[in-house]
Amino acid sequence: MTTSDGDAGRTTRQQGKRAPAGAAVLREDVTEAIRTAVFAELAAVGYARMSIEGIARRAGVGKTAVYRRWRSKLHLVLDLVSALAVQGLPTPDTGSLEGDLRLLYEVTSRALRHPVASQVIPDLQAEAARNPEIEAALQKALREGQHGVASGIVAQAVARGELRAGLDEEDEELALDLMSGPLYWRAVVVRGELPKGYLGALATATTAALKAL
Incomplete structure (x- = not known):
């Protein structure tokens, strides 16, 4: 079954094709919410105190949504800064x-x-x-x-x-x-x-x- 960030269990289609079974569909609006949350968290608490939990909470998503895109806060920040x-x-x-x-x-x-x-x-x-x-x-x-x-x-x-x-x-x-x-x-x-x-x-x-x- 294909799952998306906000709708686990919902079958989705991209460009007219069914995504592979078990694949996670990464919604762009969720990705943008996470990016925005990262910069807000950096400004509020700094890199050392920033956590995936805090980012997810500010973005209004689960931690899984963050980890689907980046495996750690270091990789997340490196990606956004780059x-x-x-x-x-x-x-x-x-x-x-x-x-x-x-x-x-x-x-x-x-x-x-x-x-x-x-x-x-x-x-x-x-x-x-x-x-x-x-x-x-x-x-x-x-x-x-x-x-x-x-x-x-x-x-x-x-x-x-x-x-x-x-x-x-x-x-x-x-x-x-x-x-x-x-x-x-x-x-x-x-x-x-x-x-x-x-x-x-x-x-x-x-x-x-x-x-x-």
């Missing part, structure tokens, strides 16, 4: 390098200052110091997620003649640090309110720095 790397942000295209940076900073600032993100990211960073797997996943999510956007902004600026072509690998890495580092420092490490006009001033300063490469 997924952030491929989601990414759309590359801004305002017609100028400074405009692109300003829009990028506005979107990123809102994301980093979200109540959940502002709690989850520092907690996972602390846990990463003790867990190499979490460290690797977090680095991938935070760095590679921004790398594609930053590379796109640089490529557009080169095409418009705002930046020189042919940046070597070292300069490309420096450009990424210049574009991502200051805002991350203020929003995640310092964690204070951004001064009025800060994002615009940062975009102007970063534009000048990139043109100097």
Whole structure:
């Protein structure tokens, strides 16, 4: 008999075909509820105190529904954090390098200052110091997620003649640090309110720095 997360014993069909006998049909709405619950639990109690029981309770599902998808809280968190790397942000295209940076900073600032993100990211960073797997996943999510956007902004600026072509690998890495580092420092490490006009001033300063490469 095929079972689903919420309807044990109910026969289901996917794309017109009966699922194999005994297979568990993983409902997407349940999966999304669990993902949402994970981030909420991380923000509320932190990784060390987070439990599968707490996640299931917050998601309104049984523990079995969680274990059908992930075999431990470590694998659950690694999967969700790694997924952030491929989601990414759309590359801004305002017609100028400074405009692109300003829009990028506005979107990123809102994301980093979200109540959940502002709690989850520092907690996972602390846990990463003790867990190499979490460290690797977090680095991938935070760095590679921004790398594609930053590379796109640089490529557009080169095409418009705002930046020189042919940046070597070292300069490309420096450009990424210049574009991502200051805002991350203020929003995640310092964690204070951004001064009025800060994002615009940062975009102007970063534009000048990139043109100097």
